[in-house]
Amino acid sequence: MKFVLNYIRREEWSPYVAGILLGIVGIAAVWLSNSLLGASGAFENLAGMIGKALAPAAFDNMYFNFIMPPGITYGVMLLVGVFFGGMIGAATSGTLKWGKKDAANSDSQWKRIFGASTAKRWALAFVGAIILEYAAGIAGGCTSGLAISGGMLLAPAAFLFIAGMFASGIVTALVIYRKNY
Amino acid sequence: MTNFITALVLGAFFGFSLNKAGLTKYNKIVNVFRFTDMAVLQFMMTALVVAMSGLFALRGLGLITFPAVPATYIVGNIIGGLIFGVGMALTGY
Numbered sequence: 402m403k404f405v406l407n408y409i410r411r412e413e414w415s416p417y418v419a420g421i422l423l424g425i426v427g428i429a430a431v432w433l434s435n436s437l438l439g440a441s442g443a444f445e446n447l448a449g450m451i452g453k454a455l456a457p458a459a460f461d462n463m464y465f466n467f468i469m470p471p472g473i474t475y476g477v478m479l480l481v482g483v484f485f486g487g488m489i490g491a492a493t494s495g496t497l498k499w500g501k502k503d504a505a506n507s508d509s510q511w512k513r514i515f516g517a518s519t520a521k522r523w524a525l526a527f528v529g530a531i532i533l534e535y536a537a538g539i540a541g542g543c544t545s546g547l548a549i550s551g552g553m554l555l556a557p558a559a560f561l562f563i564a565g566m567f568a569s570g571i572v573t574a575l576v577i578y579r580k581n582y
Numbered sequence: 583m584t585n586f587i588t589a590l591v592l593g594a595f596f597g598f599s600l601n602k603a604g605l606t607k608y609n610k611i612v613n614v615f616r617f618t619d620m621a622v623l624q625f626m627m628t629a630l631v632v633a634m635s636g637l638f639a640l641r642g643l644g645l646i647t648f649p650a651v652p653a654t655y656i657v658g659n660i661i662g663g664l665i666f667g668v669g670m671a672l673t674g675y
Contacts, residue, residue: 413604416603416622418631420627424631431649432640432645432648434589476589479589479590481593482595484593485594486598488601490598490601490606492599498586505673508608516640529672531675532673536662542652549630550669553637558652558653558654558659562659562662565660565663565666566667567615570615570670572670573615574616578673
């Protein structure tokens, strides 16, 4: 028991142990609510909801009417849970940076490559997130919703997606890091 | 409503496991593309193996039915994956 509690307090688990936990969560999602663990779809549901309220004509299309219906869906609740789950994880290991000085930009590796500017970090994250969400829309899911959830149902789409993701990820990392790769 | 509470709890465990594996950090995500830290792959593949063996065993026992499997459209999946990788290496998502 003491061992388990000490392990929970560790900042970094073995990825294998954390992976087993995620696998069990994936099984539970299918068993308890017959749904998958998607994260990126929730943003589209929320965006659709805001869009319908502000500019109904622009959002009255196939995508937002049928593929990604706006509203508070299962995925949105899951995403809220992910947020708090991550916070709990950080709190148990004492690394929660809520309100701390370097909370907005604390990654030393990032600072080494791009410089110390917090604005630059936020701008890059914003641009990257747009690319991510757009690509998730094309592929039909993100790392969790397609690669992991699709993969565990042995969907061919998941493995095509993982192959594409790593191919271009490696090239992008090469371009960004150049000499430091 | 119960479905939403299940989603919240499952999401919390999901976030917890991501945090503990270190996948909430920029350097972990980027380093897998630099081949210096394979935690992302170890985590993803362990989750995949556990979940797929559990799910197919449970379906074999007739306890669960599968939800709609993500659609396969080869060009879209690959192009989506290619663009996604760029964003992933930039942002560290």
